[in-house]
Amino acid sequence: MANNYNELIKIGDKEYKYVLGLMSGTSLDGLDLALCKVKGTGYETDLEIINFQTVEYEDKFRDEIRKVFAKPDACIQDVCFLDQLVATKHSQIINDTILEWQLSSDLIDIIASHGQTVYHAPGHFHENKAYGNITLQVGDGDFIAQNTGIITASDFRQKHIAAGGEGAPLALYGDVCLFSNQVTDRILLNIGGIANFTYLPKLEGISSDFPFSTDTGPGNTLMDAYMRYVFGKEFDRDAKVAESGVVNEQLLKSLMENPFFDLHFPKTTGPELFNLEYLFDKIQSSVNAIIPVDVMATLNRFSVLSITEGLEGYANPGTEIFISGGGAHNPLLMDQLKLRFPNSGFKNTKVLGVDGDAKEAVLFAVLANELLFGDPKSYPYFGENMPKTTMGKLSFP
Structure with missing residues (x-):
């Protein structure tokens, strides 16, 4: 634990953090990767995109996601399979892209992984009064951290729901x-x-x-x-x-x-x-x-x-x-x-300063930076459905 703590302290002491933001949306077209150089937090955030790339998914991979995508009666075993499959696939894409960019993985301080949404149902949609808003993103952060050797922030939407929001849009x-x-x-x-x-x-x-x-x-x-x-x-x-x-x-x-x-x-x-x-x-x-x-x-x-x-x-x-x-x-x-x-x-x-195709991946890089170093008290009042909170869970390699 001390090593993980010390690693976070070391990252925090840097003037600039290098955050790799990932986004895979409901269109299932591919994985967006945005390597961002970030300084400051909140209104003082200064961000520069170092590299951006979209890696298109193969049809077979899309088909695996569509087995459970947006299906309330999806097989739980298929969901578990997909959780590992997406994380493993994204890890492979990350490692290959870093090599393609001719960079060392040691440069990257943290990965910000949105994961793949497979089900999103606000309370007004599912109408089960025993439960509130629900959402699920697969592509486990532990697998990504282990397979890339890079600290990974993931599962951003659950904290938003826990704090009173709908889990989207973030x-x-x-x-x-x-x-x-x-x-x-x-x-x-x-x-x-x-x-x-x-x-x-x-x-x-x-x-x-x-x-x-x-x-x-x-x-x-x-x-x-x-x-x-x-x-x-x-x-x-x-x-x-x-x-x-x-x-x-x-x-x-x-x-x-x-x-x-x-x-x-x-x-x-x-x-x-x-x-x-x-x-x-x-x-x-x-x-x-x-x-x-x-x-x-x-x-x-x-x-x-x-x-x-x-x-x-x-x-x-x-x-x-x-x-x-x-x-x-x-x-x-x-x-x-x-x-x-x-x-x-x-x-x-x-x-x-942020290409429209890269924007969502960049935004999750910002969320990871806020998770580690931001102060929610400095945010403007968003209203009851947009709570003042940082989001994401950390996984260490």
């Missing part, structure tokens, strides 16, 4: 540290499998607004699932399929008819709700027949509409909007968002 904590601005209100919009945004009111002056982060609904998850089901492709590259279709207004209206959209911010959701079963139920109840390209056009517009309704009231004239996530590469989706908020710009977070 972007708020990193966004506040990295992107708060003295004189301008900002929105950080991330369009991954699920779309979410962080609202950062300007720091200067007295404001009744508090920063918060919330999901808005589907980002890419329904479009990607339908593309796999009908077209046998992982996603709609350049929105070519959606652009060739016509939006079905009846289906669009039906898709928007869900109690989730009436909940107050902050709120979370996932593919446990917005999945193919949800889509097919809405098609059956709202339209007699519809061709696949029109379904894709409607799903694209569904993501746009749920995002824009979420942003209304916050994306005011003068508010800067910064975009990240896979949805930023969907030209049809982005064109529609810009039409609805013509004065907001929609710049990639790259202009703030």
